[in-house]
Amino acid sequence: MKYVPTIGIECHVQLCTKTKLFSEVDNDARGKEPNSCVSPVDYALPGMLPRLNGEAIRYAIRAGRAMNCKINAFSRFDRKHYFYPDSPKGYQITQFYAPIIGEGYVELPSGTKIRIEHAHLEGDAGKLTHFSDYSLVDLNRVDTPLIEIVSMPDIHSAKDAHDYCKELWRLMRFAGVTYGDLYNGNMRFDVNISLAPEGSSELGTRAEVKNLNSFRSVERAVEYEIKRQTRVLESGKKVVQETRGWSDADGKTTGQRSKEEAKDYRYMPEPDLPPINLSAEFIKTESAKLPLMPSDYRVKFKDTIKADILEILLDYPELMNKLNEMDQSEHDFPGHASPRPVVTGEARSFSVVTSERSRKVCSRLVLIANLFTSVLLAEEKSAEYLNDLPSAKDLNELAEMNEKKELSSTATKEVFLRLFGPQMKGHGARQIAKELGVIQENDLGALEKIVDAVLAKPETQKAQADFKAGEEKVIGFLVGQVMKESKGKANPSAVQEILREKLS
Amino acid sequence: MKIANKKVTAERLVKDALAKAKHFADYNIFTYLNEEGALKRAREIDARIARGEKVGRLAGVPYALKDNFLSPEGETTASAHILQGFTAPITATAVKKLEDEGAIMIGRTNLDAFAHGSSTENSYFGPTLNAYDRERVAGGSSGGSAVAVALDIVEFATGTDTGGSIRQPASFNGVYGLKPTYGCVSRYGVVAMASSTDCIGFFTKTPEDMDLLMSVASGRDPKDLTTLDDYYNVSSNAESDDSRAFATTGAIDEASPVTTGASEEANEASDSCVRIGIIKEFDNDSVDKEIRNALKHKCELLKSKGHEIVELEMPALKYALAAYYIIVPAEVASNLSRYDGVRYGFRSENSEDLDALYSNTRDEGFMPENKRRIMIGNFVLSSGFYDAYFLKAAKARTLIVKEYEKAFKQCDYILTPVAPNPAFKLGEKVNDPVAMYLEDVMSVPLNLAGVPGLTIPAGKTKTGLPIGLQLVGPRRSDKSLIEFSKELQEDD
Numbered sequence: 001m002k003y004v005p006t007i008g009i010e011c012h013v014q015l016c017t018k019t020k021l022f023s024e025v026d027n028d029a030r031g032k033e034p035n036s037c038v039s040p041v042d043y044a045l046p047g048m049l050p051r052l053n054g055e056a057i058r059y060a061i062r063a064g065r066a067m068n069c070k071i072n073a074f075s076r077f078d079r080k081h082y083f084y085p086d087s088p089k090g091y092q093i094t095q096f097y098a099p100i101i102g103e104g105y106v107e108l109p110s111g112t113k114i115r116i117e118h119a120h121l122e123g124d125a126g127k128l129t130h131f132s133d134y135s136l137v138d139l140n141r142v143d144t145p146l147i148e149i150v151s152m153p154d155i156h157s158a159k160d161a162h163d164y165c166k167e168l169w170r171l172m173r174f175a176g177v178t179y180g181d182l183y184n185g186n187m188r189f190d191v192n193i194s195l196a197p198e199g200s201s202e203l204g205t206r207a208e209v210k211n212l213n214s215f216r217s218v219e220r221a222v223e224y225e226i227k228r229q230t231r232v233l234e235s236g237k238k239v240v241q242e243t244r245g246w247s248d249a250d251g252k253t254t255g256q257r258s259k260e261e262a263k264d265y266r267y268m269p270e271p272d273l274p275p276i277n278l279s280a281e282f283i284k285t286e287s288a289k290l291p292l293m294p295s296d297y298r299v300k301f302k303d304t305i306k307a308d309i310l311e312i313l314l315d316y317p318e319l320m321n322k323l324n325e326m327d328q329s330e331h332d333f334p335g336h337a338s339p340r341p342v343v344t345g346e347a348r349s350f351s352v353v354t355s356e357r358s359r360k361v362c363s364r365l366v367l368i369a370n371l372f373t374s375v376l377l378a379e380e381k382s383a384e385y386l387n388d389l390p391s392a393k394d395l396n397e398l399a400e401m402n403e404k405k406e407l408s409s410t411a412t413k414e415v416f417l418r419l420f421g422p423q424m425k426g427h428g429a430r431q432i433a434k435e436l437g438v439i440q441e442n443d444l445g446a447l448e449k450i451v452d453a454v455l456a457k458p459e460t461q462k463a464q465a466d467f468k469a470g471e472e473k474v475i476g477f478l479v480g481q482v483m484k485e486s487k488g489k490a491n492p493s494a495v496q497e498i499l500r501e502k503l504s
Numbered sequence: 505m506k507i508a509n510k511k512v513t514a515e516r517l518v519k520d521a522l523a524k525a526k527h528f529a530d531y532n533i534f535t536y537l538n539e540e541g542a543l544k545r546a547r548e549i550d551a552r553i554a555r556g557e558k559v560g561r562l563a564g565v566p567y568a569l570k571d572n573f574l575s576p577e578g579e580t581t582a583s584a585h586i587l588q589g590f591t592a593p594i595t596a597t598a599v600k601k602l603e604d605e606g607a608i609m610i611g612r613t614n615l616d617a618f619a620h621g622s623s624t625e626n627s628y629f630g631p632t633l634n635a636y637d638r639e640r641v642a643g644g645s646s647g648g649s650a651v652a653v654a655l656d657i658v659e660f661a662t663g664t665d666t667g668g669s670i671r672q673p674a675s676f677n678g679v680y681g682l683k684p685t686y687g688c689v690s691r692y693g694v695v696a697m698a699s700s701t702d703c704i705g706f707f708t709k710t711p712e713d714m715d716l717l718m719s720v721a722s723g724r725d726p727k728d729l730t731t732l733d734d735y736y737n738v739s740s741n742a743e744s745d746d747s748r749a750f751a752t753t754g755a756i757d758e759a760s761p762v763t764t765g766a767s768e769e770a771n772e773a774s775d776s777c778v779r780i781g782i783i784k785e786f787d788n789d790s791v792d793k794e795i796r797n798a799l800k801h802k803c804e805l806l807k808s809k810g811h812e813i814v815e816l817e818m819p820a821l822k823y824a825l826a827a828y829y830i831i832v833p834a835e836v837a838s839n840l841s842r843y844d845g846v847r848y849g850f851r852s853e854n855s856e857d858l859d860a861l862y863s864n865t866r867d868e869g870f871m872p873e874n875k876r877r878i879m880i881g882n883f884v885l886s887s888g889f890y891d892a893y894f895l896k897a898a899k900a901r902t903l904i905v906k907e908y909e910k911a912f913k914q915c916d917y918i919l920t921p922v923a924p925n926p927a928f929k930l931g932e933k934v935n936d937p938v939a940m941y942l943e944d945v946m947s948v949p950l951n952l953a954g955v956p957g958l959t960i961p962a963g964k965t966k967t968g969l970p971i972g973l974q975l976v977g978p979r980r981s982d983k984s985l986i987e988f989s990k991e992l993q994e995d996d
Contacts, residue, residue: 045593045594047573047695081838137846274730
């Protein structure tokens with residue numbers, strides 16, 4: 001029998017707010033001592049009360065809008081109780097009954113839409129490290145703001161599961177609400193998988209694989225579960241509803257605890273926090289801060305940048321934003337301030353490169369996009385460079401020099417890299433090219449003089465005669481002579497053109 | 505109250521208070537005496553007075569702090585074993601406000617552990633004795649604070665009132681005790697009992713002192729998002745955003761968060777004739793005859809002063825005790841989750857694993873009444889029971905809120921007994937939790953509704969036990985309520 005997998009995914013995203021969700025201590029514990037970013041509120045001293053971080057609300061609105069979700073004007077918090085040393089209060093403050101983010105959808109690169117059921121704000125738990133006969137508790141992560149995004153069971157393949165998680169990651173990074181560092185658990189995925197016979201209207205019993213922290217592990221875990229559950233069903237047994245853990249090393253999921261003995265979280269409205277009442281005005285203002293999203297870029301650069309290159313670049317919001325900036329710095333493109341057709345709502349309005357717009361704009365973007373993918377991302381230090389990109393003006397200047405053939409493709413790459421290097425950063429493309437002495441001579445008058453001088457030399461006479469006699473390939477020798485005379489700065493194609501003219 | 509000045513030094517006031525505290529040591533009022541700290545502060549204040557510097561409105565006034573307020577002076581134990589050894593690194597907002605005005609804490613007072621109780625018998629440190637009869641209870645949970653004021657050891661004491669914990673011990677000991685409007689005084693730094701009903705208030709000997717303390721301690725606190733705006737010190741409160749704080753208490757019916765309209769605004773007591781409501785349902789044989797007579801007597805007094813007595817029917821109040829003993833234990837169970845022996849306070853020794861550490865610490869660290877409430881609370885919140893208990897209680901609470909709104913359309917204030925009986929004997933109700941809970945039947949409705957209530961002394965029984973009555977006002981009427989209580993004063 002053929003089985004159809006149905007998959008729903010819950011994703012936890014750590015928000016990169018300045019302070020924690022319910023206190024004023026630093027939310028960025030990267031590289032800090034354990035238990036050094038903990039307030040009396042996070043530590044759950046007696047008598048401490050949570051105070052809500054407004055920035056987290058704003059981030060949640062942006063995250064919600066990035067997923068085309070409705071933002072609920074009314075939401076509130078609840079307590080979810082459990083005892084464990086990673087939870088100092090003995091409960092997690094979450095939004096069980098009235099979440100801030102309502103229904104929406106995420107569109108995958110393939111065009112498939114995955115609906116979002118809701119997403120809610122909550123505080124993260126601390127971290128335990130276990131040793132043979134003791135465990136250490138680090139509360140730095142306690143009440144780091146999280147949003148938990150709950151998808152509808154709209155996913156039916158391991159690849160779509162992978163693509164959905166990746167697209168979420170992109171959306172959250174483009175929205176600027178998370179560092180998105182998967183290795184450090186900034187985004188974590190819980191995947192629910194069930195199988196049902198093809199054509200069946202009922203869903204099968206699901207298993208949940210918890211705490212996956214890479215797209216690849218999501219994909220592999222789903223593949224594994226589909227195989228495992230198929231085996232179970234085909235042998236006539238039933239799938240047990242349970243939580244399973246994934247081992248990357250073994251490539252397997254293993255049962256952890258079954259839902260029957262699952263904890264009762266004793267949810268209760270959080271009495272220490274007033275409900276959140278958002279005005280339509282506030283939601284509108286915050287929504288308007290959402291920058292262009294991957295799907296917007298796919299439309300915007302559809303006819304400019306090749307799809308495969310674009311999909312690579314979409315992993316790097318910094319690069320896409322830079323390309324967008326280049327595109328928008330119109331003063332660099334006099335005469336191309338054509339009216340911009342609006343594609344989405346006012347917040348994310350952008351122009352599509354149309355035939356009216358200069359092909360030049362496109363070719364510059366294509367050049368820089370290619371340099372980003374083939375040169376920058378190949379660099380060892382690329383991660384470092386991403387945080388400190390050259391200005392759009394510098395990049396436009398570089399592209400312009402390349403376009404005017406002032407720079408060979410090799411020289412373009414060289415200057416491009418120097419725009420990042422510590423020595424020449426900030427000098428500007430033209431200045432760097434000058435300093436490197438790689439600007440090609442394109443002044444036809446000057447070139448003509450050099451050509452004349454070369455043609456006057458006795459050692460070129462034979463070659464000239466041979467060329468005139470129809471020996472085409474000696475043109476290379478002559479060009480080489482001119483290049484030598486120009487100390488390599490002449491533009492070879494321009495030289496060849498002049499030579500042909502003179503010798504015809 | 506006596507405030508330090510050039511004639512009376514703060515040191516004198518503090519020394520006198522400390523001496524009296526020691527004199528009455530066998531009443532078991534204090535869990536900690538702040539001798540060194542208090543004298544040091546007193547001398548600082550005296551030095552400032554001597555230099556002619558400005559001092560606060562409570563300069564040198566000795567006070568007693570209920571032991572569930574956090575401050576670095578002495579251990580904050582809430583009279584619970586599980587908090588033994590805990591010294592707070594921070595100061596509660598209310599304490600800070602008092603001390604910024606120069607008040608001096610001379611000791612921490614005994615309470616029912618975590619404020620669970622109506623007699624102070626649930627304290628890990630043993631019961632506090634009644635100021636008028638040492639065989640009787642002080643009331644509770646703020647028993648120590650009430651007795652400290654009644655025995656004139658201090659000028660005032662702090663209290664917390666979750667279901668009568670200020671008003672009932674005040675009435676048992678013949679002093680004033682105010683439970684303000686929910687959200688009027690910050691709860692930051694006060695060991696939580698039930699977040700949606702906890703109120704911070706005071707014990708005093710006069711309404712004037714109460715007014716002064718409230719003007720110091722009230723007001724919005726960014727550290728407590730459920731606090732209201734600073735209405736207490738504003739003569740007319742044109743703006744009311746009650747719904748902000750109160751509708752959040754979670755216990756309110758989700759579908760219809762409580763919003764308050766103009767009707768709930770404090771009624772200006774400008775008219776010389778004030779309408780006083782008497783609740784019909786509270787006038788029955790389960791209430792002590794002498795208390796009912798005291799109430800009748802006060803009504804006559806008010807009538808003689810030209811005020812009007814209005815009989816009210818408030819049938820929804822009969823749900824109050826049941827609703828209270830569902831909502832409050834639920835919040836109690838939740839708020840007590842943090843006491844797990846992992847980070848501070850008492851930790852049971854010799855636990856084999858984490859589960860044993862939790863269960864042993866909590867088993868040894870909590871008092872039987874704490875455990876009873878944790879069990880009830882967890883039961884009513886467990887899945888499958890939530891709708892039947894917690895949610896239903898939340899709906900009953902909404903009815904009670906509305907009942908008060910309706911009542912305050914018919915009258916300006918309500919006058920009722922605080923408790924059905926005067927102070928009972930030590931040990932009398934310890935083994936009968938339900939009888940103990942019934943003590944709260946007339947005090948808890950206010951906490952569910954968030955309205956203020958002031959206990960006023962109203963004479964004594966034939967055997968010499970104090971009788972207290974409570975004056976209840978609409979939300980935000982705290983100031984006028986205190987003012988109006990002067991109308992009820994008589995020479996004894």
